[in-house]
Amino acid sequence: MKVEAAHSRVRSNKEGNIEAELQKARILVIIPAYNEENNIQHTIKEIKEKASYVDILVVNDGSTDRTNEIAMNNGVKVANQPFNMGIGAAVQTGFKIASEEGYDIAIQIDADGQHNPSYIPKLCEPILHGDADVVIGSRYKKKSEYRTSFVRLSGIKFFSWLTSLIIKQKITDTTSGLRALNKDAYSLFSEEYPTDFPDAEAIILLGYRGFRISEIPIEMRNRSGGISFFSIPKLLYYPFKNLLAIVCTVLRERRRQIK
Amino acid sequence: MRPLEWFVIVSMISLAIAVFELTRRRHLKEDYSLLWLFACVVVLTVTLWRGILFYLTSLLGVGNFTIVPVVVIGAILLLVINLHFSVKVSKQSEQIQKLAEEVAILKYKRDVETTRFHKINTEERKNERYE
Numbered sequence: 001m002k003v004e005a006a007h008s009r010v011r012s013n014k015e016g017n018i019e020a021e022l023q024k025a026r027i028l029v030i031i032p033a034y035n036e037e038n039n040i041q042h043t044i045k046e047i048k049e050k051a052s053y054v055d056i057l058v059v060n061d062g063s064t065d066r067t068n069e070i071a072m073n074n075g076v077k078v079a080n081q082p083f084n085m086g087i088g089a090a091v092q093t094g095f096k097i098a099s100e101e102g103y104d105i106a107i108q109i110d111a112d113g114q115h116n117p118s119y120i121p122k123l124c125e126p127i128l129h130g131d132a133d134v135v136i137g138s139r140y141k142k143k144s145e146y147r148t149s150f151v152r153l154s155g156i157k158f159f160s161w162l163t164s165l166i167i168k169q170k171i172t173d174t175t176s177g178l179r180a181l182n183k184d185a186y187s188l189f190s191e192e193y194p195t196d197f198p199d200a201e202a203i204i205l206l207g208y209r210g211f212r213i214s215e216i217p218i219e220m221r222n223r224s225g226g227i228s229f230f231s232i233p234k235l236l237y238y239p240f241k242n243l244l245a246i247v248c249t250v251l252r253e254r255r256r257q258i259k
Numbered sequence: 260m261r262p263l264e265w266f267v268i269v270s271m272i273s274l275a276i277a278v279f280e281l282t283r284r285r286h287l288k289e290d291y292s293l294l295w296l297f298a299c300v301v302v303l304t305v306t307l308w309r310g311i312l313f314y315l316t317s318l319l320g321v322g323n324f325t326i327v328p329v330v331v332i333g334a335i336l337l338l339v340i341n342l343h344f345s346v347k348v349s350k351q352s353e354q355i356q357k358l359a360e361e362v363a364i365l366k367y368k369r370d371v372e373t374t375r376f377h378k379i380n381t382e383e384r385k386n387e388r389y390e
Contacts, residue, residue, distance in 0.1 A: 059363070077367070077371075078367070078370075079363045079364060079366070079367040080363055080366060080367075081359055081360070081362075081363045082359050082362050082363065083359065085356055085359060089356050089359070089360060092360060093360045093363050093364060096360060096364055097364055097367060100364070237293065240293055241289050241290065241293050244282065244289050244292065244293060244296075245289045248282050248283045248289070251283050252283060252285075
């Protein structure tokens with residue numbers, strides 16, 4: 001009984017600490033958004049409710065709808081890209097702003113509300129305690145309810161396997177859109193970052209540059225509004241492009257290490 | 260195999276290597292290099308798989324082959340020019356992205372400054388009123 005009580009006291013103390021640390025830390029949540037007028041308001045509200053201590057930056061990636069207006073009205077920071085450049089560029093703009101304003105942690109989160117903001121403390125904890133530089137919210141670390149098509153799932157599994165092999169660390173979800181990065185890590189990405197699909201390649205780059213990566217299991221909600229799917233041309237193009245990008249990254253980094 | 264076939268095979272393989280090397284050195288974006296590698300594979304397949312070539316010849320009704328060297332020379336020139344453009348386009352799309360990001364950041368900063376200015380202004384006015 002005594003031991004248990006002591007245990008719970010320690011735990012609550014720790015939780016109290018993390019809460020205080022979160023309040024103290026400067027955290028920027030980056031939401032890349034392209035034509036998300038239906039989801040963006042809800043996403044912003046949910047983040048404000050569940051993580052009041054963060055600053056929110058919406059990077060509007062050349063939307064043609066009311067995304068910018070809605071974000072502005074919700075009292076968050078908004079950066080507008082002049083035209084659509086893909087999610088990679090939007091996130092990179094976010095990292096650049098985080099870097100200029102000197103944030104301790106930058107968190108990337110999807111605009112469509114598929115990610116639950118209550119994972120934010122868990123994402124930040126390893127970084128605040130100095131145990132990791134990058135924390136990825138993984139859908140496949142634990143058995144998840146999240147469903148996706150077979151082809152897409154096998155792609156994710158294959159690239160995760162390949163990434164794990166290259167950086168010699170188990171990575172279960174390279175395509176996750178929920179990540180937290182400390183200053184050093186996001187500063188690297190504000191210099192070098194792939195444009196259209198910032199996936200496995202980016203994680204391999206982090207691995208080679210000696211950043212400590214860790215994963216936490218997350219549950220991802222199925223999409224509420226709109227449908228996300230891979231069209232046939234993308235399906236043929238994406239894996240090969242990704243593979244080529246990985247091979248080139250590995251060769252570049254190897255050469256860099258020799259130098 | 261005839262000399263022309265050897266020539267095509269060797270040049271396609273060296274093209275593929277060149278494209279790969281350009282990609283590695285970041286002179287060529289992956290998107291374009293994928294297109295180039297795809298083109299190499301198509302040309303190699305057509306060369307090695309004679310059946311399809313004969314079929315195409317009979318389909319077009321080209322009995323006379325004297326035009327071939329001209330076509331080959333033209334194709335090589337186009338190839339080099341196109342690869343050059345791919346490299347240029349890769350570089351420019353990267354520069355455009357950097358510029359666009361910069362524009363977004365500058366506009367963002369301007370907005371932040373404007374709101375701060377407004378806040379100071381309204382506060383000053385309030386103070387004046389109280390004084």
